[in-house]
Amino acid sequence: MSNLETILVIIGLFFNFAGCVGLIRFPDIYNRLQASTKCVTLGTALILMAVVIHFGWNSISLKALFCIVFIFLTAPTAAHAISRGSHRAGFSLWEGSVMDRYKEDYPPEARD
Amino acid sequence: MTKRFFEFIMLLIIWLIFVWSVQIPDIIAGVIVAFIIVLLFSDIFPAEITRLLHPVRIFWGLVYIPVFFWYVLKSNLDVAYRVFHPEIPIRPGIVKVKTTLKSEVARTFLANSITLTPGTLTVDCIEDNLYVHWINIVSEDPEVETRLIVDKFEKYLKKIFE
Structure with a gap:
């Protein structure tokens, strides 16, 4: 492995680790989603980028590139689905939260 | 066909x-x-995606990629800072921002971009309003929120998709 690959893998692991720590430390589901979605997306993308550099121009690299694109497309969508679902299921925000415009506009009682 | x-x-x-x-x-x-x-x-x-093959749209798409990556990197450093800070400096809440984008694909990309950028997570998109969970609310004024969250992407996405 060259230096660049090692650096990419280490930075990627650092962000993945930050995402996991955020998952434990943050108070409610929405903040936890913030940490896990952002950090794990970039962390995994950087590790896959190291794979692309390591293997050069062949099918493995192209598959890794596709994986990067799909991670960037699907991770935010999944986070949106989970946060929307949990808000609709009645999981309220952490008590230290400042405001909840979504609850004001679409109160739980008004939904089907 | x-x-x-x-x-x-x-x-x-x-x-x-x-x-x-x-x-x-x-x-x-x-x-x-x-x-x-x-x-x-x-x-x-989505049928409108075939329109993306226009050279001008492809050009703006290529411009958008580095801009997007810059915000992704910033957002990761931001989250890492909040995660490892002993007191967890967060001030979360859900804010409501407006978008002027009309096409469904453009809105999807806007919502996804918002989710991956500093401290924001799109919870829902109803008509013209995006409900965004913000980890560190700096203002309670919808105008300022819209400017801070949406505008930086909207100007590119408008050129790419509309």
């Missing part, structure tokens, strides 16, 4: 990249798989 043909060719190319060979059995398998997928899922594929 053109739309279905376009999808079919695109899926076939992706298949050939994945198997990484151009022998007859692979191509036949790819044709069969692409045909079945087009038959089943063609309806949920």
Whole structure:
């Protein structure tokens, strides 16, 4: 492995680790989603980028590139689905939260 | 019909990249798989995406990628800072911002971009309003929120998709 690959893998692991720590430390589901979605997306993308550099121009690299694109497309969508679902299921925000415009506009009682 | 043909060719190319060979059995398998997928899922594929093949749109798409990556990097450093800070400096809440984008694909990309950028997570999109969970609310004024969250992406996405 060259230096660049090692650096990419280490930075990627650092962000993945930050995402996991955020998952434990943050108070409610929405903040936890913030940490896990952002950090794990970039962390995994950087590790896959190291794979692309390591293997050069062949099918493995192209598959890794596709994986990067799909991670960037699907991770935010999944986070949106989970946060929307949990808000609709009645999981309220952490008590230290400042405001909840979504609850004001679409109160739980008004939904089907 | 053109739309279905376009999808079919695109899926076939992706298949050939994945198997990484151009022998007859692979191509036949790819044709069969692409045909079945087009038959089943063609309806949920957004038709407006074929418009993206215009050179000007591709150019702005390529400009958008580094801008987007810069914000992604910033957002990760921001989250890492909040995660490792002993007191967890957060001030979360859900704010409501307006978008002027009209097409569904553009809104999807806007919502996804917002989710991956500093401290924001799109919870829902209803009509013109995006409900965004913000980890560190700096203002209670919807105008300022819209300017801070939406505007930086909207100007690019407008050029790419509309």
